[in-house]
Amino acid sequence: MAINWFPGHMHKARKEIKKVMPQMDLIIEVVDARIPFSSENPLVPSLRGDTPLIKVLNKRDLADPDITEQWQAWIEQERGVRAVTLTHNQRQEALGILKLAEEMTPGHDRQKSALRVMILGIPNVGKSTLINTLAGRPAAKTGNEPAVTRAQQAIKLPDNVLLYDTPGFLWPKLSPEQCGYRLAVTGAIRSAVLDFEDIALFEADYLVAHYPEQVTTRYGLEKTPVDGLALMDAVAVKRRFLGRGGVPDLHKVSEVLLNEFRAGTLGRISLETPAMIEKELIEARAR
Template identity: 40%
Template sequence: MSVSWYPGHMVKAKRLIREQLRVCDLVFELADARIPESSRNPVLGELTAHKPRILVLTKPDLADPTLTRRWMDLLRDGPIPVLKFNAARGGRTKNVFDAALAVLNAAGDRPQAFRAVTVGIPNVGKSSFINRLTGQRVTQTGRRPGVTRGKQWIRINRWLELLDTPGTLWPRTCEAEVGYKLAVTGAIPDEAVDKREVAGWLISWIKQHNPRALIRRYELRAVPGEIGDLLEIIGLKRGLLLPGGKVDHEKTAAILIKDFRNGLLGRFTLDSPEKCE
């Protein structure tokens, strides 16, 4: 599957980031802990390469904790300081502030006040991150990608102001696997993809890595060989029928993807740290 979701607001967002970087001292690059590699926009990486940066892995509560530890170890060896942060619950803001001050101090003399920007793919949790840092709902968040549109500066504390930016993907078609991973985790809106295809990819992945997750969640005796058969069983169990009584595969696929996103199938990390070691 190729990613073909690159609407006009992303072109604008890229321009906005490029412009605003001039007045920023620090970049928070947010990546999804479930796909620490696939969720890093290479265009943003290039754009922000000359600035002090901190990589923040979001949604660690949905990722496999063992693999998150492995990813963190691996990324700590890289050029950018890394931390994980649960913006939905329990993220430790002190860790973020300590890391920011360390990076800023290392970068040179200390002005009175700093400006930072959050960048990352759509729906990765940029606005939630900012809300968590302020302890208030100062920016709009949502389950769908593409919630933030304009630019919004937010005062975090005495010394830090933070710019929220719209999520951006990259224009060029990427590896099919990356496209599926972005779709499954919610960086691409469901309307822009074939849900059955995405659910099919997800089922194959889970079957390969942890088939019991499907058995448990959907009370199956075994995972059928064919993806269509699995959708059929789940659809029947949930009563997801079309007029005429046939199973609605599209709706069933949507339920499966939603269950994954809500962590109801378990905690999964789709990018393997082994490939990068």
């Protein structure tokens, strides 16, 4: 897959995280609950060393609850790290993550020194939202300041917790190649390389295979389409997205499918399961 993340950027982020990581008592990695594997940052396992990690499966409100449960169990068993789920505007629940952080750092005395927690994750997973929720005010910094600047701007939370924002810019995982499409469907990456209609077709194929009832109901279809393209054609007819000679306007259909998925209008949908990912990884290795 030809999505390029600038090597210079990646190198800088790696260096900066490496620099500040030893000062951290715990890491919170935020991922998108609809794509917990595809939205991970591949750097985290190697850079964190022994630092305790909590994985937050955020945007729970948009994800399929049964699959989110499978992911939580998979992450805890296969990765051996704690996994919690979250959705925005749940301050008590978000504060529960700090409680868990305290339990996971039993040797740390907060009377003596602050508990240093670093939040990281790829763009758009909800880091700023979580930081603001925890702080109870708009506190998340935007932009791409160096780690040292950020380290001086730690956000003070109750109970002597210091929260550090991600230094630099973290990129997502783009292998197996389906990961790139899933990230594009959620809107996490904007790629000039992946074709807009191909992204929607990837989504349409997935919806027909895994959530046929949701799409037939949503678009008022008489029968379940045989595949993604048939779904796109059927939506074009229903919504009258037809060009000259009655040709389906697939660009307009793509906009509807992607926007409605991203907004949750199609219901709670997850784009990957642990079983699916395990299979894709085996296939990718065999290639």
